[in-house]
Amino acid sequence: MDQDETGAGGRIRQKLVETKQAWARAGRLLTGATARPEEQRLPPGQRLVQDFPVLDLGIQPNVPEGAFRLTLDGLVENPVTLDWAGFTALPQEERLNDIHCVTQWSRYENTWHGVAVATLLDLAQPKPEAGFVSFEGYDGYTTNLTLEDFARPESLLAHSWAGQRLSRQHGGPLRVVVPHLYFWKSTKWVKRITFLAENKPGFWEVRGYHDRGDPWLEERYG
Ligand SMILES: Nc1nc2c(c(=O)[nH]1)N[C@H]1C(S)=C(S)[C@@H](COP(=O)(O)O)O[C@H]1N2
């Protein structure tokens, strides 16, 4: 695979990608259990951490607020590109949630501030045929969701975590947070959100990860 395939001008950590891809092929980390969030806070096969691990492809793009743009396009009535002032002028909301990474760490009680997905959907107005969403980060990372999963009330685009501006390593200035799915579905340094009629698997989904990634069903690998 091309080392520069993210197109971000950096080199992705190819060894790490290959290791995670091999785990997906071998079904590593699977316990075969399922659970229901109402009954058990920690999903099957996860362990609780107190710190906040950093996971990415090894490229942490520097996106100053002045250079930030977020584009909403595809099957929408109102395609829009927001700059930082435009984004922060949208109604701001808070969310409190747990996050679960496919590499088996979970972190409870994360406070996020940003813009609710419902606000973005009101602005862009997806067309009736838009059932899927594709995300792209400034590092070239991509992932996919159904519109239904993206539109969940707990999902948001966050610029702050624990009362502070999101650090560059965690995806600042802006990241997606879709906490009911494994955290690889939550694009850091988000740049573009495209609404589609068909599913478009992203970086990890084409490397053996599950298409949906529900931690309660242990949907680690596809
Ligand atoms: N743009 C981008 N977003 C990304 C990734 C990435 O490599 N690039 N990694 C994903 C993965 S695999 C995880 S587990 C989470 C990690 O977020 P964190 O570093 O804030 O813990 O970001 C997700 N979002």
Ligand SMILES: [Mo]
């Ligand atoms: Mo991850």
